[in-house]
Amino acid sequence: MQEYLANRTGIYSAIGATTLAFLSMQDFTSPETAASLLSDLDGALKDQPSHYQKQFALQREWLNNPNVPQVEVVLFATLPVGIPEPGKSYYTLIVFSQHLWSRGSIHINTTNPLVPPQIDGQYLNSPGDFGEYSSTYFGSYQSDLI
Helix, strand or coil: HHHHHHHCHHHHHCEEEEEEECCCCCCCHHHHHHHHHHHHHHHHCCCCHHHHHHHHHHHHHHHHHHCCEEEEEECCCCCCCCCCCCCCCCEEEEEEEEECCCCEEEEECCCCCCCCCCCEEECCCCCHCCHHHHHHHHHHHHHHCC
16 A cells, blocks of 8 residues: 555556456365365364354355355556556456355553454464365466366
8 A cells, every 4th residue: 555655556546347257166175175175164164153153154165066156367557566467467367265164353452542343363273264165275266177
């Protein structure tokens, strides 16, 4: 943001982000891989707090539904990092998870309204986010796209 404010250059000056696709798990994994992932997930979710079980059950159903996308594939007509070479065009493909399983917390730690709360996002900290699985399996699908 600093670069954009100072020079009107950088990623914030680019236009042209385009959603290419919303993909269900069935779109980017084989049935065997999906079964393995779901088995691992079921085992891991047994150890999660009971107050999340209804949410997790719903999200688990979505994984089996080919009409519920799990990832969004977005194409940016820019180079988000590094220095572009003059005369070259760049595109960046980014994948966003649609239904994360991680649950963080926000706590007010003082009576002073000017003090920010304690925020612990716990991003990608749940077994349901698949961690290395999602990047490995979607990464292989992404290679097939290109």
